Amino acid sequence: MVKEQHDHICWGGGHRHNMHHHLVLSSITAGYGEEPALEQISFEAECGSTLALIGPNGAGKSTLLNTLAGLITPWKGQILWNGAPIAGQRHEIAYLPQRNEVDWKFPITVRQLVEMGRYPAVGMWRAMRPHDREIVDKALRTLGIDDLQHRQIGALSGGQQQRCFLARALAQEAHILLLDEPFTGLDVPGSESLAALLRSLAQEGRLVIASHHDLSTAPRIFDRALLLRRRLIAAGSVSDVLTPTNLNQAFDRT
Numbered sequence: 001m002v003k004e005q006h007d008h009i010c011w012g013g014g015h016r017h018n019m020h021h022h023l024v025l026s027s028i029t030a031g032y033g034e035e036p037a038l039e040q041i042s043f044e045a046e047c048g049s050t051l052a053l054i055g056p057n058g059a060g061k062s063t064l065l066n067t068l069a070g071l072i073t074p075w076k077g078q079i080l081w082n083g084a085p086i087a088g089q090r091h092e093i094a095y096l097p098q099r100n101e102v103d104w105k106f107p108i109t110v111r112q113l114v115e116m117g118r119y120p121a122v123g124m125w126r127a128m129r130p131h132d133r134e135i136v137d138k139a140l141r142t143l144g145i146d147d148l149q150h151r152q153i154g155a156l157s158g159g160q161q162q163r164c165f166l167a168r169a170l171a172q173e174a175h176i177l178l179l180d181e182p183f184t185g186l187d188v189p190g191s192e193s194l195a196a197l198l199r200s201l202a203q204e205g206r207l208v209i210a211s212h213h214d215l216s217t218a219p220r221i222f223d224r225a226l227l228l229r230r231r232l233i234a235a236g237s238v239s240d241v242l243t244p245t246n247l248n249q250a251f252d253r254t
């Protein structure tokens, strides 16, 4: 795990820069109807790292991301971020849903979308201050989309749209980035550049958690992995988690 110092991207900025923030899940059980989609999930993760959620279809990867994002209330268990319940710290989290769940026809420009990241800081109906505009400009530059800022998001490619959402997360100064299958539908160069971007966002002090279905690329992209199939099968470094025995158990291979 990455242990060296990193510059911190903290909302409000009130933390020491060499501090690692911990996400702690204890016995999380969550679901939709009668049956739990996730049972007794416990793990810890810290900022400055990338974590893959791996498991077959229906394993509960999206449910776990939705629970972390606060879109689903767990039936049991607790989630702590930096020692306090995560429910009061939603501004620390940015969530990028799976591509087919986003309405890309919504009429909004790239810049307007990224400016939405500042709403928690400035308030929805108050004017952006010069400081907020600088943060938005920097986010657009970091993601390499400043040339696109006056385009409609609906007119962009999938990879460009994803960059817009990541820029919004940077503008929000989000500390935890949750991404649902972000590599799906990207070509090889697109995947390579997203992988490099996620690693650099983590190195700057964020915690990046993404569901991921490509076992062959997981070790290059992620520091750690959780293997899920309703319950947690394994957690740890990617190579420790993705062993034949664990994968057989998760994917029901014989």
Ligand code: ADP
Residues within 6 Å of the ligand: 032, 033, 037, 055, 056, 057, 058, 059, 060, 061, 062, 063, 064
């Ligand atoms: P994954 O992302 O790993 O494919 P999900 O978290 O989407 O898995 O699904 C876990 C389980 O929860 C599955 O059995 C799925 O059918 C069920 N499920 C997911 N979303 C809903 C929903 N909105 N309503 C009811 N059941 C759901």
Ligand code: MG
Residues within 6 Å of the ligand: 061, 062, 063, 180, 211
């Ligand atoms: Mg899913």
